[in-house]
Structure formats: structure tokens, C-alpha cells
Amino acid sequence: MLKCLKTLSWLAVVLLLCQHAQLLADIEKGEQLYRQCQGCHSIGPDAPNGFGPQLNGVFERDAGSVAGYDYSPAFEKTVGQGLRWNNTSMDEFLEAPMDSIRGTRMAFPGVKNADDRKELIEYLKHIGLDGELPLTKKVKAIRKKAQAKISPLPAETLIPQHGVLHLGRAALDEEILAWDIDIRPDGAGLPEGSGSVVDGTELYDNACAACHGIFGEGSGRWPVLAGGQGTLTEERPEKTIGSYWPYLSTVFDYVRRAMPFGNARSLSDDDVYAITAYLLFLNDLVEEDFVLSSENFNSVRLPNEANFIADNRQQEMPAADAAEPCMSNCLPQPARVTQRARILDVTPDSNDDESDTVAIE
Amino acid sequence: MDGGKVSEKTANHKTVNRDNGGHNSQTPHSAGVSRRKLVKSALTLGISGAAGLTGLKAAAQPDRQPDPLITDIQDWNRYLGDGVDARPYGHPSPFEKNIVRRDVAWLTADSKSSVNFTPLHALDGIITPNGLCFERHHGGIAEIDPASHRLMINGLVDTPLVFTMEDILRFPRENRMYFLECAANTGMEWRGAQLNGCQYTHGMIHNVMYTGVPLKYLLAEAGVKTSGKWLLPEGADPSHMTRSIPLEKGLEDCLVAFKMNGEALRPEQGYPMRLVVPGWEGTMWVKWLRRIEVGDKPWHQREETSKYTDLLEDGTARRFTWEMDVKSVITNPSPQAPITHGRGQMVATGLAWSGHGKIKRVDVSVDGGRNWQHARLDGPSYSKSVHRFYYDFAWDGHPMMLQSRAIDEFGRVQPTKDQLRAARGVNSIYHNNSIQTWLVGKDGSIENVEVS
Numbered sequence: 001m002l003k004c005l006k007t008l009s010w011l012a013v014v015l016l017l018c019q020h021a022q023l024l025a026d027i028e029k030g031e032q033l034y035r036q037c038q039g040c041h042s043i044g045p046d047a048p049n050g051f052g053p054q055l056n057g058v059f060e061r062d063a064g065s066v067a068g069y070d071y072s073p074a075f076e077k078t079v080g081q082g083l084r085w086n087n088t089s090m091d092e093f094l095e096a097p098m099d100s101i102r103g104t105r106m107a108f109p110g111v112k113n114a115d116d117r118k119e120l121i122e123y124l125k126h127i128g129l130d131g132e133l134p135l136t137k138k139v140k141a142i143r144k145k146a147q148a149k150i151s152p153l154p155a156e157t158l159i160p161q162h163g164v165l166h167l168g169r170a171a172l173d174e175e176i177l178a179w180d181i182d183i184r185p186d187g188a189g190l191p192e193g194s195g196s197v198v199d200g201t202e203l204y205d206n207a208c209a210a211c212h213g214i215f216g217e218g219s220g221r222w223p224v225l226a227g228g229q230g231t232l233t234e235e236r237p238e239k240t241i242g243s244y245w246p247y248l249s250t251v252f253d254y255v256r257r258a259m260p261f262g263n264a265r266s267l268s269d270d271d272v273y274a275i276t277a278y279l280l281f282l283n284d285l286v287e288e289d290f291v292l293s294s295e296n297f298n299s300v301r302l303p304n305e306a307n308f309i310a311d312n313r314q315q316e317m318p319a320a321d322a323a324e325p326c327m328s329n330c331l332p333q334p335a336r337v338t339q340r341a342r343i344l345d346v347t348p349d350s351n352d353d354e355s356d357t358v359a360i361e
Numbered sequence: 362m363d364g365g366k367v368s369e370k371t372a373n374h375k376t377v378n379r380d381n382g383g384h385n386s387q388t389p390h391s392a393g394v395s396r397r398k399l400v401k402s403a404l405t406l407g408i409s410g411a412a413g414l415t416g417l418k419a420a421a422q423p424d425r426q427p428d429p430l431i432t433d434i435q436d437w438n439r440y441l442g443d444g445v446d447a448r449p450y451g452h453p454s455p456f457e458k459n460i461v462r463r464d465v466a467w468l469t470a471d472s473k474s475s476v477n478f479t480p481l482h483a484l485d486g487i488i489t490p491n492g493l494c495f496e497r498h499h500g501g502i503a504e505i506d507p508a509s510h511r512l513m514i515n516g517l518v519d520t521p522l523v524f525t526m527e528d529i530l531r532f533p534r535e536n537r538m539y540f541l542e543c544a545a546n547t548g549m550e551w552r553g554a555q556l557n558g559c560q561y562t563h564g565m566i567h568n569v570m571y572t573g574v575p576l577k578y579l580l581a582e583a584g585v586k587t588s589g590k591w592l593l594p595e596g597a598d599p600s601h602m603t604r605s606i607p608l609e610k611g612l613e614d615c616l617v618a619f620k621m622n623g624e625a626l627r628p629e630q631g632y633p634m635r636l637v638v639p640g641w642e643g644t645m646w647v648k649w650l651r652r653i654e655v656g657d658k659p660w661h662q663r664e665e666t667s668k669y670t671d672l673l674e675d676g677t678a679r680r681f682t683w684e685m686d687v688k689s690v691i692t693n694p695s696p697q698a699p700i701t702h703g704r705g706q707m708v709a710t711g712l713a714w715s716g717h718g719k720i721k722r723v724d725v726s727v728d729g730g731r732n733w734q735h736a737r738l739d740g741p742s743y744s745k746s747v748h749r750f751y752y753d754f755a756w757d758g759h760p761m762m763l764q765s766r767a768i769d770e771f772g773r774v775q776p777t778k779d780q781l782r783a784a785r786g787v788n789s790i791y792h793n794n795s796i797q798t799w800l801v802g803k804d805g806s807i808e809n810v811e812v813s
Contacts, residue, residue, distance in 0.1 A: 038473070038501075050471065162520040163582030167528045171513055171521035179652050180515055182593060182603060185661050211470070221470035232676040237788055239667065244678075247661050254663040257601040258500065261474070264599040308670065311682045313792070316784045318776045325724070325766065325774045328732045335729025335762055337800060341554040341696075341809035347561060348465055 023122070027133070030123025033116055039262025040106070040210065044131040051210055051219075052106060057129035059121070061085050074103025090121050107210040181256060185247040187298045194293030195274025197281040203271055204278045207260040216240070216282040226282035229303065242283030246305045248297065252276050457483075462493060465561060468549075473501040474600070476543065478564030481690070482698040485710065487538070487568050487740050487747050491622055494567035496629045497543055499664075500599030503649045507633040510597070512579075512617070516655035519584030526633055529619065532574040537616065537639070538746040540714045542566040542685045544642035544669055544791035550778075551787045554798075554809040559695035562797060562809060566714070568747040571637050573618030576611045579653070589655040593662075594636045597651035604645045605659035605681075606638065614639045617650060640716030640745040641683040642791070644669055674786030685716035687775050688794035689723055689750070689767035700805030704758035711736075712747045715769035720748040722768045727754075729762030729798060729812040730777065736765065761801040762812050778811060 034043075040052035047054035053066035064071050064079030071079070078101050083089060093100045094117050096110040111117045126133055160166045183189040205214065213219050216226030228238030237243075241251055256272045258264050267275070277292035280300065286292075292300070341347065453460065464477040479495040496502075507526040515521040543565035549555045556562050585608065592611045596602040606615070616637040619626060626632040631648025638645040644664050659665075659681070671679040691711040694700050700707065713720045719742050724733040736750040750765070767775045778795040800810040 039471075162522065163584060165532065165578070165582060167531050168514075168522040168524040168582055171515055171523045175513065175523065176515045176521055179513060179595070180654060181601075182595075182654065182660050182662070184656075184658060186658070221468075232672060232678075233674070237672060239672070241667075244672075245667050246680075247666065250661055250663050250666050253660075254667075257603070258599065258663075261471075261500070262599070264500065264601065307677045308666075308680045309677050311679050311684075313679070313682065313684075313686065318774065318780050318784075321774075325733070325768065327724070330733070331729070331731040335731055335812040337762070337810045338813050339553040339811040340800070341557045344555055346465075346467065346555060347557040347696075348463060 026119045026122040027126055029116075030119035030121070031133070033111070033120045034123055036263040036266070039260065040108075043127055047131050054131075055124060056127060056131040058085055058127065059090070059125040063089070072103055072105045074101055075105070087121060090124070091117050094120065105210070107206060109206040181253075183249040183253040183256075185249045187249065187294075190249075190252070190294050190297055191269040192294050193269040193273050194291055194295075195270045195272070195277050196291040197274075197277045197286065197288055199270075200274035200276070200278025200281070203267075203275050207263075207267070208275065211261060216279065225279055229283075232304070232307070240283065241279055242285060242303065244304050245302055246308050248276065248280070248300050248302055251279060252297075460493070462495060463560060465549075465556070474499050476545075476565060478560045479567050480560045480697075481564050481566075481692040481712065482559045482695045484692070485749070487712075487749050488622060489567035489569060491569075491624065491627050491630070494541075494569065494621075494627070494630060495543070495565050497565070497643065498598070498600075498629070499602055502629050503596075503598035504628055505597060505633060505649060510633050510649075510651065512634065512650060513652040514579060514583040514655070515652065516593075517586040517589040517657060518580075518655050519586065520582075522583045524579070526619075529574055529579075529617065529634065532578050534572055534574050535616065536570060536572050537614075537637075538568065538570045538741070538743045539637060539639045540566055540568045540685075540745065540747045541637075541643050541646055542688075542714070542716075544644065544682070544685070547688075547793040547795070547797075548790045550795075550797075550809075551782070551789060551793055554811045557696040557809050559690060559692050559797075560697060563690045563692075563712075565643070566712075566747070568712075568714075569621045570623065571616055571618040572620035572623070573616035573634075573637060576615040576617055576636070576653075579617060580611065580655070583655075585655055588657050591656045591659050593652075593654040593656060593660050594645075594647040594650055595652040595654070596631075596647045597649040602644070602647050602664065603660065603662045604647065604665055605662065606641075606645060608655070610638065610641070610683075638683075640685060640718075642669065642685060645683065669791060671785070671789040671791050673789065682792055685714070686792065686794040687713075687715040687717070687720075687767050687769040687773045689713035689720075689765045689775055690797045691725070691752075691763050691765050691799060694763070694801065694805075694807055695799055696807045696809055699807050700756065700801060703805065704756050706753070706755050709752040709754070709763060711750055711765050713738075713750055713765070713767035714745075714747040715767065715773065716745060717769055717771055717773065718744045719770045720767055721770045721772075723748070723750040724766045724768075725750075725752040726764040726766070727761045730764050730766075730796065733766065756801075758803060760803055762810070763799040763801060763807075764796050766796055779813065 037052075037055075040050050042048055042050055042054045043056060047056050049066060049069040053069040053071075061084070062079070063083040063085055064075055091114075094111045097104055097106040097108050098110075111120060123133075128134065160169060162168075162170070181189070211219055211222040212225050213222075216224065218224035224238060224240050226240050226242055228240040228243035231238045231243060239245075245251065252272055255275055256265075256267065256269070260266070273292050273294075277286065277290055280286040280292070281288060281290065285300070285302070460480050460483040462477040462479065464472070464475060469475040476497040477495055479489060479493055484490075484493070510526055512524040512529065513522070514524075546565035547562055550562055558564075590608050592606045592608055593603055594606065616639075617634055618637045619634045621627065621630060626635060631646075631650065634650050635648045636646050636650050636653075665680060669682075671682050673679065689711055691709055692698075693710050694707075709725060711723070713723045720738065723736040723738065725736045726733045734752065736752045738748055738750050740749045742748055776795055781793065781795045798810050798812050800808045802808070
């Protein structure tokens with residue numbers, strides 16, 4: 001009997017350990033998935049509100065309750081009905097935020113895979129009010145173990161013949177293909193594919209508009225993407241794809257390489273064609289029925305291409321003047337102050353401690 | 362420096378001193394100065410020093426109390442401090458807690474694609490401590506295990522290659538000191554004086570001793586084809602930062618660096634490896650370097666078209682403006698480091714640098730650029746590294762308009778703000794290397810101003 005009990009309790013420990021490992025694995029996957037949220041949300045000690053509210057201790061929190069965050073009216077209305085973040089409500093919201101709460105500022109298409117949502121919620125559930133993940137240390141230890149299991153590549157029996165010192169190994173075609181994604185103005189590097197302005201509209205609204213604005217007008221200090229034609233000589237030039245960028249290849253390359261902010265390399269090639277087409281449309285450079293493809297890409301020119309010149313700084317004055325600089329009486333009368341930074345008052349405080357404030361009025 | 366140059370400089374100093382009776386002479390210390398002169402000037406200094414002391418005594422002696430910091434036994438004199446196990450990785454004194462990198466929140470949309478600034482006003486010498494080197498990220502700091510990092514070379518090469526960190530450490534390596542300046546350093550000051558602090562006006566620069574492998578060795582392993590003319594380095598961070606660099610520059614002096622000031626690169630500076638592009642604008646120094654492609658034409662990437670191109674007044678824009686031009690600034694005193702000791706002997710110090718080579722000379726003005734004196738360069742002088750200068754003088758307590766002006770070994774002279782604006786307008790953002798003015802008030806407070 002006693003033996004039986006012992007076995008049982010041992011089994012319970014094993015079971016607990018297994019569950020624990022599963023939980024850790026879920027949290028870890030959730031942490032990876034969370035990366036796509038980082039563009040707008042923050043987690044961590046003193047996490048600030050970004051485009052979205054900070055998410056410290058979000059689980060079991062009343063929706064819409066983060067101090068200092070400006071919620072959309074739609075969200076506030078839902079909150080008024082007593083929404084609280086738990087497994088069910090989070091799962092529903094994350095699946096399709098914009099359907100779940102129509103009018104939310106969260107311009108994000110949603111996490112479509114139920115397992116992904118479960119893991120993401122598991123991760124968020126464990127984030128404390130202090131923004132810390134208490135299991136972090138354990139997760140890290142497990143990661144380390146997993147990495148240690150990867151056996152090293154078998155030692156080369158032959159010394160490679162390339163180069164001078166014969167260091168490094170030949171890159172495989174698949175490896176080059178995975179990393180070499182750059183596009184040149186002459187179209188070199190463009191992948192096969194196409195995308196329409198119509199498809200681009202939806203993609204853009206979901207993935208880009210939160211920062212760049214519905215019409216590419218930019219939100220806050222995020223880059224403006226459209227408009228500004230004819231402003232380059234004005235006092236406040238607006239440098240956009242249509243008004244400033246010389247080449248369309250740069251748009252395609254950059255969107256594919258680095259966008260959406262916080263979820264780079266998540267768009268398919270066709271998605272990138274469609275978004276690029278839509279950006280052309282926003283800049284009044286193509287019609288609504290336009291389809292951009294690898295075939296017609298090179299026929300599109302951006303209006304400002306001709307206005308870029310080579311670096312000629314060394315020919316401009318005063319660099320071109322090799323004369324010895326003046327040493328005395330270089331101004332006809334004593335210098336006088338014409339502008340003061342103090343008037344603008346845009347300098348951040350340089351001291352963390354008020355008592356240390358320096359003697360500047 | 363050869364002897365002839367030194368004596369010429371000494372002669373200059375003498376002239377300067379005659380013209381400005383209030384300014385103390387600098388201690389002669391070089392080979393070109395005779396022993397007799399040395400003794401004589403030491404005597405002069407001694408005499409004036411003694412006179413100063415006598416004056417102080419006369420003024421302050423009667424009611425002076427002994428300094429309790431000397432007469433009392435302080436806690437740190439009596440009680441034992443931390444042992445060697447308390448600080449396995451050392452950090453600055455708590456009394457230096459305000460000397461940190463700082464950002465200007467309103468400049469950018471998000472801290473993950475933003476910049477902060479080196480506290481130049483509090484540093485001396487030419488080395489920037491690793492923890493104070495300004496940061497500029499386009500997609501946050503990539504945290505990379507070196508064992509999971511790869512560097513690929515592909516494109517117009519005989520054998521596209523993949524290197525591990527271990528491979529890189531098997532190449533011959535070199536140590537070199539270089540400044541890294543963001544092209545947008547001082548970019549907020551084009552329209553006029555805006556930010557009140559040397560950290561903010563000039564802090565997008567750091568100067569570091571790099572250990573790394575000359576890029577030419579890595580390229581030689583892959584074998585660059587004769588059609589190869591350009592390089593495209595790429596980062597492993599979420600911005601996958603890319604810039605086009607002429608092959609010539611890559612072969613001339615670029616490094617793939619893995620150490621800074623003797624220790625591993627900091628994550629925010631591209632750990633485990635970054636590209637070093639001496640003298641050229643900071644965005645080209647790709648961090649978290651994972652790939653270098655060889656091509657026959659430039660790629661015109663986002664950071665060399667939409668950004669880092671210099672819009673001129675007529676609406677045209679310069680592109681591929683790589684070199685950082687000759688520049689200097691007085692770092693201390695400056696708005697964050699006012700003069701607190703009143704009139705009398707003081708030190709003004711600053712940094713000078715040129716992306717073309719070495720600094721030959723720095724001049725300092727206390728009257729807004731009307732009259733100039735030579736400053737004293739001190740410390741090692743390396744090409745494309747910052748140079749430290751000092752101007753030792755006695756302040757008469759009147760307001761000053763402090764300026765510095767650098768001249769590099771090719772005779773390039775740092776321009777005034779008005780000269781740059783006349784040539785380029787005010788919308789270039791990048792490459793503002795103009796002369797900075799600090800207005801010193803009677804109370805020693807200091808402000809960023811413009812003068813004419």
C-alpha cells in the first residue's frame with residue numbers, strides 16, 4: 001500500500017514536471033509570437049504606452065483601463081459593458097480585433113491560428129504588473145539545454161580550396177536565396193509575382209495604416225508616404241515616395257526587408273507587389289485598376305529621379321577655399337547674438353535628480 | 362611633429378600671449394624649447410602662482426574655519442568597503458549617475474527606431490567608454506548568440522562563403538582607433554540654435570579602438586570577380602540595414618570588428634560583429650553584420666535615397682555623401698557643464714575630427730569668431746579619430762562667445778553656420794559641420810546661441 005502510494009506520488013511529480021515543461025514551451029512560443037505586437041505595445045518595467053497601451057499585467061485586467069492611454073470611442077463603449085481580459089475574451093479579440101470591436105485603433109488583422117492565440121495568451125497571462133516574466137530564468141535554462149543538444153557539424157576531412165587562408169565554407173544556394181533579397185533600380189533581384197492596387201488597399205489598411213495613416217499622411221512622427229509633390233524647395237519640404245524617392249525598387253526592397261515595423265519578412269512577395277502598387281496609387285502615380293508585377297515593374301518611374309546629384313561638397317565654398325583662415329579682427333564689429341536655444345525650450349532635462357540641477361535658469 | 366613646427370607654434374603662442382595679456386601662457390614642453398626658456402617660464406609661472414596665493418590669503422584668512430572634510434574622520438576612512446566580489450563587472454561611481462546617454466523623445470516616433478546621445482560634456486581624452494557610445498537603431502537592439510551568428514559573402518565572387526564567429530577569429534586582426542559620427546549629428550541646428558547641450562547638438566559621435574579583421578581578407582577568401590565594383594553590407598536586425606559602399610573603400614580601410622575598447626562589442630553596437638567604415642557616415646557601419654554582397658552597381662537602398670541624402674535649396678539632393686567633413690566643438694564648458702568657479706584660470710576643452718584624415722590645428726575664439734587663438738592638441742593623433750584640444754586661459758568674468766574651429770591635415774577649415782547655409786539652405790538635415798557658439802553669461806551659465 002505504502003509502495004503504491006509512493007509510486008503514485010512519484011507519478012504525480014513526473015506529471016507535474018511534464019505539464020510544467022509544456023507550459024514553459026507554450027510561454028516561450030507565445031513570447032516569439034508577441035514580437036509582432038511590439039511595434040505598438042510594450043511590456044517591461046515602466047513600459048510606456050505606444051501606439052497601443054502597455055500590456056503589463058493585462059490578463060485579468062479590465063479592458064480599457066490603462067492610465068494615460070487614449071482609447072478609441074468604440075473601445076470605450078465596449079469597456080462600458082464590463083469587458084475583462086480572460087482566456088475567452090482575449091481569444092475572441094485576438095482572432096480578429098477589428099471585427100471583435102469595430103472601430104478599435106488596433107489595425108491588426110488578427111492571429112488566425114487557435115494554437116498561436118493560446119500560446120500568446122499563455123505568455124501574456126504570465127506577465128506581471130511589473131512587466132516581468134517570472135519564469136524567464138527557467139525558460140532561458142531550457143533554451144540553453146535545447147541549444148546544447150544541437151550537435152556540431154562533422155569536421156571537414158578536406159581543407160577547402162577557396163581563397164588564401166581557406167577559411168569559411170561554401171554557401172548553399174538555398175542559403176543565398178534566403179538572405180539575398182535586395183532589389184536594384186534596374187529590377188535586378190525582383191522576385192516573380194504581382195499585386196493589385198485593390199489587394200494593396202486591404203493589406204495596407206491592416207498592416208501599415210496604423211503608423212503611416214490611411215492616406216499615407218503619417219501618424220505622429222511616423223514617416224509620411226504620400227503627397228508633398230512640389231514642396232522640395234519650400235520652407236518645410238515633405239519628402240515622400242511621390243515627392244522625393246528616386247526609385248520604385250527602393251519601396252519594394254524596403255517593404256519586403258523591414259516592414260511592417262515589428263514583423264519584418266512576414267509579407268509574401270505578392271503582398272509586397274500589392275502594397276507597392278497601392279503606394280503608387282496613394283501618390284497619384286497609377287490608376288485604381290493598376291496591377292504591379294515583375295513584368296511591368298521597370299516601366300514605372302518616380303517623378304523625382306532626375307533631381308539627385310553626386311556629392312560635390314568639396315567644390316562648394318568655403319571648402320574650395322584653401323586660404324589660411326583669418327586670425328584677428330575677422331568681423332567688422334564685435335559679434336552679437338542673433339538666436340538663442342533657450343527661447344525654443346525643447347531641450348530635455350539632463351539631470352535625473354532635481355537637487356542636482358545645474359545653474360541654468 | 363618635427364622641431365620646426367613646434368617652434369613655429371611656440372612663436373605663435375608668444376604672439377597670442379602678448380596680444381591678450383590676460384591669457385596665461387601654456388607650459389612649453391616640446392623638444393624645440395630651450396632649457397633656459399623652460400626654466401624661465403617655470404619661474405614666471407611660480408611667481409604668478411605665489412602672487413595668487415598671497416592674494417587669496419589676504420582676502421580669506423581671517424574668518425576661515427578648518428575644513429571638516431580634513432579634520433573629521435569620514436565614513437570611507439573608517440569602515441570597510443565592498444570586496445572584490447561585489448562588482449564583477451565594474452560600473453561608474455554613483456556620483457556620476459547623471460552622466461548617461463540621453464535621448465530627445467520628440468525627435469522620433471518610437472524608441473526602437475531612434476537615437477540617443479553621448480554625454481560629451483562630461484568626457485575627456487579621446488576614448489568614448491563603451492556604455493556611453495550613442496545608439497542609433499532602426500529596429501531595436503538585436504540580441505544575438507555568437508554561436509547562432511553567420512556572415513555570408515555572396516554576389517560577384519568566385520566562391521560564395523559562410524563564416525562563423527569562430528572562422529572570423531582565425532583571420533589576422535588589427536587594432537585601429539576611429540570616430541563614428543551619425544550624418545545627422547548637429548542636424549537639428551540647421552535653422553538655428555535649438556538644443557541646449559553639447560550632448561544633444563554634437564553627441565551623435567563616439568570614438569573607439571576597434572579590433573577586427575580587414576574586410577579585404579574576407580573578400581579575398583571569396584575572390585571578388587573583376588566585374589565587382591560595389592559592396593552591400595546587411596545587418597541581421599529587423600531593419601536588415603543595408604548601404605552601398607564602393608569596393609575601393611572596402612579594400613582600403615574597412616574592418617569587420619568584434620571588439621571595442623578591448624572587450625566584445627556591446628549589443629547596441631552590433632554584437633557580435635559590425636562593419637567599420639572609417640571617416641564615413643555612421644549608417645554605413647552596419648551593425649549585427651550578417652552579409653556582404655558584391656555587385657557591379659549601387660543598390661539605392663532606403664537609407665541612401667529616402668534618408669541620408671542632402672536636400673539643397675534648389676530642390677536637388679546630393680546622394681552618396683559619405684565622408685564626414687572637418688568639425689569640432691567645445692565640449693566643456695557647455696550648457697550642461699557651466700562655469701561654477703567664477704573668474705580666473707580655467708580649462709576649455711573639446712573634440713575635433715575629420716573624416717578625411719588627421720586634425721592639424723584647432724583655433725578657439727572667446728568673442729564669437731572675431732579673434733582666434735591656437736588651442737593645444739593633446740593625446741594621440743590618429744587619422745579619422747577624434748583629437749582632444751585644450752585652451753587654458755584666465756577668464757575675466759565678462760560674457761564670452763566661445764567657438765572652436767578645426768583645420769585638418771589637408772587644410773580643410775570648419776565653416777561657419779552662415780557659410781554652410783549660404784551654400785546649402787536649411788533643409789539638408791545631414792552633414793552640418795559648422796562652428797558652434799556657446800554664450801557664457803557673467804554667472805558662468807552657458808547657452809547655445811548663434812552670432813553674427
